[in-house]
Amino acid sequence: MVVNFARTSTSADTLRQVFQKVDAQSCPKLFNFHMHTVHSDGKLQPSTLMEQAIAIGLQGLAITDHHSIAGYQAAQAWLKNWQWRNSSENAPDLWSGVEINANLLDVEVHILAYAFEPEHPSLKPYLQKKPTTGKHYQANNVITAIHQSGGLAVLAHPVRYKRSHVDLIAAAAERGIDGVEAFYAYNNPKPWRPSALETQQVQQLADEYQLFNTCGTDTHGLNLLQRL
Template sequence: MDTNISPTLASPQVAAQDQLALKQVWENIQPDSCPYSYNFHMHTRCSDGQLQPEALIEQAISIGLKGLAITDHHTVAGYYAAQSFLEQRQQSLPSGSVPHLWTGVEITSHLLVTDVHILGYAFDPMHPSLQPYLHNKPNPFKIPQAAKVITAIQQAGGLAVLAHPARYRRPPEKLIPAAADLGIDGVETYYAYGNPKPWQPSSKRTQKVKQLSATYKLFNTCGTDTHGLNLLWRV
């Protein structure tokens, strides 16, 4: 099911922090929502991706994405560049064809003595709580606890999501309950663990993660985790 994102008269910066609109999208996310309608996990050259932010936005428009978030590691530089370019392109595009760009970031943290990635969305990128984590790359000698990262994202008005929960040393049956206990908002349920082309979520792992998200009343999200030159797959 597709969700119509109501047009807003607010500034692009305010729209990027529209948590309510994002929740409405996530409430209706389906296995086929990504990568042609929504994509909430992608990287640019501002971290470890290959696409320039402007090229990413051009692809998003060409694909027909309705909404997206750039989730570079420990930086929002890609978001700022993409938002600026999107504002320029908006002048030459038909009404309704401009995708909704939310703020996004991916932060390395510790959960159950395991390195995990926490995705943040729809937050104020200037909020003081997030500044310790926006330094372009993680410090391997000072990885924060997941509890602190989740709290920081939420204090900045955002939503916190456990990225690719079936890709870590500990299983999702352990990590998702632990993250839920810390107040996390969602999990990246629809994820292609084997990097298939065309992109499609891994059925068995998706089913397990979806069951856990339902048990703990979490939002389901989706994303290609693009690091290469094509938003339709991971690399």
């Protein structure tokens, strides 16, 4: 498998196809679209993260540091070197990713951006290693910027916020969100598994609004198979 460096609209099309097939068994051993490195509030070095991803056998992943793509860029460089040394081995697809704070219905939410062009000017305000303010902080503007950069926008962990996920998903869909993080472990179980009730509720809303379902461990610790 040739790694997709997520620099063209084709990579977003490929990711759409993956999202259409994501289910409760996809994460954390086939796909993982939510993880953090030392470049935001995580503990993993990008190189260690990629070593774990390959050891696990991930087919695809995205590093989603908060307001930074430095971890993704380091992982991308590491993976390219790994491929040169292991040309006969399958490599996972690595998509660009970032987690962005935003205001939605007067509540702060997190929006995950995937498969965007990292150098696109529309995303520059969101890649400064800190949350934005003013108009850039509004969810509709975040989603628009992600789309302008060729990427996909996903509402992270919809049941974690101070307002009902029913209201938030409806509002996000109205503003053009592409997907919701349906498969998420809200109580940090070991081994990792998506929370059954919350997953069912989010999936039903995703179906209603014709949104993708995505999955991710939201890893902040030293193990990609866990959140903490």
